[in-house]
Amino acid sequence: MPTKRKIILLLSPFYLFFTLFFFSAVLKSFVTSLGYYPIVGLKKIGLQYYGSAFHSATFLASCERTFLFALFSTAMACLVGLGLAFLFNGRKNNFTRIFFKIAQLPVMLPHIFIVLALLQLISQTGLIPSLLVHLGIMSSINHFPLLVNDPLQIGIILTYLWKEIPFVIVSLVLVLRQMDDRYKIVATNLGATKWQNFWHISLPLIQPALINAFIINFAFNFGSYEVPYLLGNQQRELLPVYIYDLYVQGDLTQLPLTMSLNLILSLFSILFAGLLLKIGRFLPGGHTGGSK
Amino acid sequence: MTYYLNNISQKKGGQQILKKVNLSINDNSIFAILGPSGSGKTSLLNILARIDHPTAGTFTGDNEQKPKGIMVFQDYRLFPHMTVFQNIVFGLKIKKIKKAEIRQRAERIMMTMEITELAKRYPDELSGGQQQRVALARALILNPSLLLMDEPFSSLDEGLRMEMLDFVKKLQQQFKLTVIFVTHYKTEAYLLSNQVAILINGQIMQIDTPRKLEQTPANLAVAKFLGQANFIQGSFQQHQFVSSIYTGDSDFRGTGPVKEATLYIPFVGSIQLATTAFSAFNGEIIGITWIGDSERVTIAVGSEIIYLNLPVDSVQINTKKQFYFKRLPVVY
Amino acid sequence: MTYYLNNISQKKGGQQILKKVNLSINDNSIFAILGPSGSGKTSLLNILARIDHPTAGTFTGDNEQKPKGIMVFQDYRLFPHMTVFQNIVFGLKIKKIKKAEIRQRAERIMMTMEITELAKRYPDELSGGQQQRVALARALILNPSLLLMDEPFSSLDEGLRMEMLDFVKKLQQQFKLTVIFVTHYKTEAYLLSNQVAILINGQIMQIDTPRKLEQTPANLAVAKFLGQANFIQGSFQQHQFVSSIYTGDSDFRGTGPVKEATLYIPFVGSIQLATTAFSAFNGEIIGITWIGDSERVTIAVGSEIIYLNLPVDSVQINTKKQFYFKRLPVVY
Amino acid sequence: MKKLTKLALFLIFSCFVFLPLLVIVLLAVGKGWNYPQLLPQKINFGSYFKLLFTNHELLASLTASISLALGTIVLTISIAYPTAIALAYYQFRGKKLLNILVYLPLIIPGIALLTNVDFMMIKLGLDGSFLGVISIHMLFCLSYAIKLLVDNLALLHNRYEVVSRNLGASSWQTFFQVTLPLSKNGLQGAVMMTYIVSMTQYLATLLVGDGKYLTLSVRMFPFTQAGKYKIAAVYGVTFMLVTLIPLYLIDTWMTHRERRVIRA
Amino acid sequence: GNSKDSQSTNKLPTNYQTALKQAKGQTVTYYGFGGSDTQNRWIDQVVTPMMKKKGITVKRVPMDIDTILNKLTTEKEANKKQGNIDVVWINGENFYNAKKLGLLDGPLNNKMLPNMKRYISASDPDVKRDMATPIDQLEVPYGNAQFVMIGSKKMFNGNYPTSAAKLLDWAKANPGKLTYVAPPDFTGSAFIRNIIYETVGYQALNDAPATKAGIYKVIKPSLDYLNELKPYLWENGKTYPKTTAQMDKMFADHQIALDFSYNPMYAATQKSTGQFTNDAQTFLFDKGTIGNYNYLAVPKTAPDKAAAIVLINTMLSKKAQSEQLSLKYGAAIPPYSANKMPQEITDKLNDSAAKNNTVPVKTLAKKRIPEVSGKKIPIIEQLWKEHVLNAN
Numbered sequence A: 001m002p003t004k005r006k007i008i009l010l011l012s013p014f015y016l017f018f019t020l021f022f023f024s025a026v027l028k029s030f031v032t033s034l035g036y037y038p039i040v041g042l043k044k045i046g047l048q049y050y051g052s053a054f055h056s057a058t059f060l061a062s063c064e065r066t067f068l069f070a071l072f073s074t075a076m077a078c079l080v081g082l083g084l085a086f087l088f089n090g091r092k093n094n095f096t097r098i099f100f101k102i103a104q105l106p107v108m109l110p111h112i113f114i115v116l117a118l119l120q121l122i123s124q125t126g127l128i129p130s131l132l133v134h135l136g137i138m139s140s141i142n143h144f145p146l147l148v149n150d151p152l153q154i155g156i157i158l159t160y161l162w163k164e165i166p167f168v169i170v171s172l173v174l175v176l177r178q179m180d181d182r183y184k185i186v187a188t189n190l191g192a193t194k195w196q197n198f199w200h201i202s203l204p205l206i207q208p209a210l211i212n213a214f215i216i217n218f219a220f221n222f223g224s225y226e227v228p229y230l231l232g233n234q235q236r237e238l239l240p241v242y243i244y245d246l247y248v249q250g251d252l253t254q255l256p257l258t259m260s261l262n263l264i265l266s267l268f269s270i271l272f273a274g275l276l277l278k279i280g281r282f283l284p285g286g287h288t289g290g291s292k
Numbered sequence B, C: 001m002t003y004y005l006n007n008i009s010q011k012k013g014g015q016q017i018l019k020k021v022n023l024s025i026n027d028n029s030i031f032a033i034l035g036p037s038g039s040g041k042t043s044l045l046n047i048l049a050r051i052d053h054p055t056a057g058t059f060t061g062d063n064e065q066k067p068k069g070i071m072v073f074q075d076y077r078l079f080p081h082m083t084v085f086q087n088i089v090f091g092l093k094i095k096k097i098k099k100a101e102i103r104q105r106a107e108r109i110m111m112t113m114e115i116t117e118l119a120k121r122y123p124d125e126l127s128g129g130q131q132q133r134v135a136l137a138r139a140l141i142l143n144p145s146l147l148l149m150d151e152p153f154s155s156l157d158e159g160l161r162m163e164m165l166d167f168v169k170k171l172q173q174q175f176k177l178t179v180i181f182v183t184h185y186k187t188e189a190y191l192l193s194n195q196v197a198i199l200i201n202g203q204i205m206q207i208d209t210p211r212k213l214e215q216t217p218a219n220l221a222v223a224k225f226l227g228q229a230n231f232i233q234g235s236f237q238q239h240q241f242v243s244s245i246y247t248g249d250s251d252f253r254g255t256g257p258v259k260e261a262t263l264y265i266p267f268v269g270s271i272q273l274a275t276t277a278f279s280a281f282n283g284e285i286i287g288i289t290w291i292g293d294s295e296r297v298t299i300a301v302g303s304e305i306i307y308l309n310l311p312v313d314s315v316q317i318n319t320k321k322q323f324y325f326k327r328l329p330v331v332y
Numbered sequence D: 001m002k003k004l005t006k007l008a009l010f011l012i013f014s015c016f017v018f019l020p021l022l023v024i025v026l027l028a029v030g031k032g033w034n035y036p037q038l039l040p041q042k043i044n045f046g047s048y049f050k051l052l053f054t055n056h057e058l059l060a061s062l063t064a065s066i067s068l069a070l071g072t073i074v075l076t077i078s079i080a081y082p083t084a085i086a087l088a089y090y091q092f093r094g095k096k097l098l099n100i101l102v103y104l105p106l107i108i109p110g111i112a113l114l115t116n117v118d119f120m121m122i123k124l125g126l127d128g129s130f131l132g133v134i135s136i137h138m139l140f141c142l143s144y145a146i147k148l149l150v151d152n153l154a155l156l157h158n159r160y161e162v163v164s165r166n167l168g169a170s171s172w173q174t175f176f177q178v179t180l181p182l183s184k185n186g187l188q189g190a191v192m193m194t195y196i197v198s199m200t201q202y203l204a205t206l207l208v209g210d211g212k213y214l215t216l217s218v219r220m221f222p223f224t225q226a227g228k229y230k231i232a233a234v235y236g237v238t239f240m241l242v243t244l245i246p247l248y249l250i251d252t253w254m255t256h257r258e259r260r261v262i263r264a
Numbered sequence E: 001g002n003s004k005d006s007q008s009t010n011k012l013p014t015n016y017q018t019a020l021k022q023a024k025g026q027t028v029t030y031y032g033f034g035g036s037d038t039q040n041r042w043i044d045q046v047v048t049p050m051m052k053k054k055g056i057t058v059k060r061v062p063m064d065i066d067t068i069l070n071k072l073t074t075e076k077e078a079n080k081k082q083g084n085i086d087v088v089w090i091n092g093e094n095f096y097n098a099k100k101l102g103l104l105d106g107p108l109n110n111k112m113l114p115n116m117k118r119y120i121s122a123s124d125p126d127v128k129r130d131m132a133t134p135i136d137q138l139e140v141p142y143g144n145a146q147f148v149m150i151g152s153k154k155m156f157n158g159n160y161p162t163s164a165a166k167l168l169d170w171a172k173a174n175p176g177k178l179t180y181v182a183p184p185d186f187t188g189s190a191f192i193r194n195i196i197y198e199t200v201g202y203q204a205l206n207d208a209p210a211t212k213a214g215i216y217k218v219i220k221p222s223l224d225y226l227n228e229l230k231p232y233l234w235e236n237g238k239t240y241p242k243t244t245a246q247m248d249k250m251f252a253d254h255q256i257a258l259d260f261s262y263n264p265m266y267a268a269t270q271k272s273t274g275q276f277t278n279d280a281q282t283f284l285f286d287k288g289t290i291g292n293y294n295y296l297a298v299p300k301t302a303p304d305k306a307a308a309i310v311l312i313n314t315m316l317s318k319k320a321q322s323e324q325l326s327l328k329y330g331a332a333i334p335p336y337s338a339n340k341m342p343q344e345i346t347d348k349l350n351d352s353a354a355k356n357n358t359v360p361v362k363t364l365a366k367k368r369i370p371e372v373s374g375k376k377i378p379i380i381e382q383l384w385k386e387h388v389l390n391a392n
């Protein structure tokens, strides 16, 4: 059968739904961001909103801060998740099976829950400081470092880690399960140590999955406002919160600006994702060609 | 140094797939293990490579307590994410050998394997035989003191196979390697090694030189495995083999009930037209197939059909001939 | 019905791996394609099975416009999630054939393949040869009108291989199948088929009967591929071949410059000790290796070394002998 | 020694996961939990269940949530599978672009997207309809589903599909007999993520659902956002139960049936 | 409302009787913030049964007003004639926007709403203006809110800081024991406005032009005050709680001494569910606190306006409002005009204030300061962010 027709057939549902619901919506927000929002009388089309965004020092500073923050928290999640996935990917072992089930738990719950629980746990009157005081490890709860709304955004990072480490584990283990240890056996036989094995064989083989998980998490960490809104530090405001605040002020004439900021943020994420995919293709493991 | 396999047994899926294998293999030699499909060859090599643990028994060396062989896998197992070059140098890179040396060694071995132009390809862009050569190169480049090869030439054509065989032999002599290699293809075994063990059904049946093996297989199983032979049913009575095509003296090696004996007539080297002291049978030539270096001749002896490989043009179809055993025929 | 391959070309990774292949294959026959590793055999079969598209050319049949062969894959490709039984009956199940019939056909073929006891196992619990037999069974059970086999016996031992060959032959006759099979192992090709095509470097070099192929390869490439031969460099002057070991008449088939010609002396069937009209050379026997059905004899002729396969015990080591061509020697 | 570190890591990780969950459960069933009390003064599971079963809305929300989730799963998988197959098996023009496109719904912030999607839905006459709501849920699940499937499918490539087609199976037969079982792990992941993402959609459900689909999340999120800890926790525990139980059942069933490792 | 069959219901009925007749058998959909369990309970347990008696089913959709407005705007943009929202809970800034975009239907007048006529006098400022936006009969008040302080008796030793100055003094003496929710949180923002009223007065702010520069000039002293207070706040004012919930918890745990709420009975309801200890005490600033109303409105796209009218009238009824006085329904004060307040409600209010140890209604009414224009609020928040939060 002609492959071309087959591919068109395979992709048409995706493109159909994407065009209907997604591209059209994005297009509309793009048009709005250009300043065309007739319902409030804005009809002048131009790049003025983009221009003002790039001239705003707050915005740019927030951009940089958010990028570093997202990069760091995503990298942490991926690193820890990767390590744990490797330690516990066996399927025969009951112990690792239980581990996998536990790891699935956080994936299933919305972020908002962990925010709620974290506030109960690590705010200064939370369970953990109380426990430390009770146990005599700390003399007063005031010595407990501020972990919520703190300048280092530890609260947000913890929330993201709680959700994302398991996500990384789950997506990697699903791949690792499929990939038996045949190549590991070969490498060991050729003299590779455990570490070399990990570095040269296992890691490249799951590299595409890892990059995927990284991009998904990064996009979330970079673009979502819910958690930073609740747990973030107001002085070091993250970009999504900055945009959200602008949005909820309820001034509809500001909507084009909000949209342009959102689109700038998205564009940045897209470029970064593209870059990561590109890098991934050149890194070891970029060519798997279907493991044989 | 000598390697010892002591009473190695292996069980899998409730089945005994290796049964008390005992072998001692001199170092600096090539040792072939020949056996039919499913006889346990791969399983045995896996144990020698310490990829698998035997359920019983040990594999030891004179000096080393735990020798470990480098393996060429039957199913190649090239790393799918590495190019041919990367695959080949993997073992060297792991050992942190200098780049220049790696490059040089890789180039040499790729030249020998005729895969130099493939260096940048990925395994899924190679033909079967090319993959097998890369797998070979990946192990050979390490000059391992103990090299294990699992049917390493099965996908190669005759010409390449011979070159590879020569190369392995040279390498073995140059670096004083010990090579244990497994095959189902007896010519290969005979060409490479002077010591061949026959593994059938998880048991070592015979260890001998190729010639001895062919002429006097230890038992019927070996004889049948070596193939290219006629097996004539008969009985063994009063020190005589009795059957429809031949009755007379024989070299009896059977263990089974005397009532049922089998006469072993290999296609090659057992029967000739020139007269000897051992008259065999009189038969009619009913078919001749040309098979390259000789002719496969189909002979009807009474109601039995016998096949022999005879020199080209030594008999004509539809003629009758008297055949002779070269020596006393073997009966099991 | 006849199948036609019309000018099939294939390009991959910037390389021309099949070059205008033209073939016509009669139905109800077994057609063998023989070629060295990497010559494009698998690529060609993939096109015949319509797994791959040629960059140019077509594959057609007399009645069918788009014939499609059922393939036995070189790397087996057993479905890893199915048992041996499920793998074997896959094609039948797909066709919604009755359970009872499926069961019966499967049992018969498993018996022939000697894999009946493996029915409930999964592919990763099988040895290499067992996997190959399952792969064969999976295709053969369908009695496909066009069967494509890619090195289907490479992992089987001699005995099994012969049985399988017989089985395929019988099946082919019984169901009037057309079988195209690919191998690098020439004996296999010769045994199964009377029409053998030689594919080298993506080109069909010769289509002939086995005997013709061996005796008069169309060109040097074919000769070299068929292997088991000595190639003596010399020149072709005034209708005479001139070289250090032999100078005289020859059957010249070369195309190249006359200055450089090559004398083709296969190990088998070209040279004998008995006197003929074509005196070859006088050499000293410097080595004898026993290779099963004959002896590989190493002969020093001046400074050249020549190998021949001679009947066992026909020469003694360290003796000199006069050798004769059986017929006019071929020179390229 | 190594076993010990592994065990230690396991325990740390378990604490990391369970501590917050424990807090939520305690919040849901406890009463009077103020500093410096370590644990709630009273723990009363009865009150939780009473709240659960006397809440007449809960059952309706559950039905809404689950039917939407199931609908989303069907829609998402039926779009994600072909797309993933194309991405994992074939080379075609625009593949790189598609690879990035797939991430877009995750990348573009909800603010920029939701009202505009709602606009489109109104224009298409789909707002307030089941199809409309599962379509927007699908939009957010699609990235996960496709990526998880691609990761998995790419491992085996289409080697076995080729065999199946060659042996005479139709596209559909091949899909159900070969592709599906071989990518079971990826499918499981995709279904799981889709279920979860659909269950947790709040704004999208409200906006596009036109208030007709009052799912568990729709009812719960105002409380969590308003920081009504206790009632949020009650909903949260319920949410956990209805998410975890079916997903664990699926997982157990899958691993149970899966007698064989699918080797890449 | 599933009333697509009857065209007539898509227009506002002319009077209550017609509305009642038309609405019979219909479903009315109420959209409002769903995060208040007491409010939800009131609608579910009090209003819904009352409506049921009138043959009308109530459906409550929990959606916050920002989202509702969004939805309505989108519907208007997409030219949708009939939506799914019958009644919305709206106020202040959002009303300003909704009105500007012409999303709301009206007039909602006395003819249509007998209970409005009965209990609310048209001259009430809160019926005329919502955050300085003229109401023009586009919304109807249904709940009364006033900003109150909740202090810890123990920590303040019974001596509550009833002015900004006292608050500052106390903060200096007890550093780290105060904080406020960061704007744009609703209460946090209100606290800042209340401080502005304390320091520069309502009138000054109300008169200031709605520009950043204009407001800054006026509220500079207030910002200075907040900056002076800053180092004595929790975590030295480097960070602030983000939600009232967070602040409530800090207060409950006695980490801070002062909490705020827009509901005068908030402390009482919190105590009744065990979230606050008995130590919590409600008080006001001497100069007064901000008061505003919660309003109801009917969108132009409402599918069943007759039922909407009935619902609004029912929510305004004496029965509903007096039920709402109990703690489990949030103890919200009715929006009734002081002179039209039924005696039994007044009694109940006084009774409850005494029992729950809160500020009496009279006092509340006396110390009520109106809201400023909704347009100014984001500007104030912006200024706070620049000059207080991010000031070094």
Ligand SMILES: Nc1ncnc2c1ncn2[C@@H]1O[C@H](COP(=O)(O)OP(=O)(O)OP(=O)(O)O)[C@@H](O)[C@H]1O
Binding pocket: B012, B013, B014, B015, B017, B035, B036, B037, B038, B039, B040, B041, B042, B043, B044, B074, B184, C124, C125, C126, C127, C128, C129, C130, C155
């Ligand atoms: N996991 C397993 N469970 C059950 N039986 C197994 C398993 N693995 C291998 N076997 C059986 O063990 C026997 C030996 O297998 P092995 O792979 O060693 O054979 P082999 O000699 O290498 O054969 P071949 O030449 O066909 O590769 C076979 O009969 C095989 O079916």
Ligand SMILES: Nc1ncnc2c1ncn2[C@@H]1O[C@H](COP(=O)(O)OP(=O)(O)OP(=O)(O)O)[C@@H](O)[C@H]1O
Binding pocket: B124, B125, B126, B127, B128, B129, B130, B155, C012, C013, C014, C015, C017, C035, C036, C037, C038, C039, C040, C041, C042, C043, C044, C074, C184
């Ligand atoms: N994807 C690819 N890209 C580039 N070259 C390829 C690709 N696939 C195959 N080739 C090359 O095409 C040639 C023919 O391959 P093919 O697999 O047909 O060989 P073959 O005759 O089957 O060899 P073998 O006997 O070793 O299996 C080989 O040289 C191979 O390297």
Ligand SMILES: [Mg+2]
Binding pocket: B041, B042, B043, B074, B150, C127, C128, C129
């Ligand atoms: Mg094997």
Ligand SMILES: [Mg+2]
Binding pocket: B127, B128, B129, C041, C042, C043, C074, C150
């Ligand atoms: Mg091939």
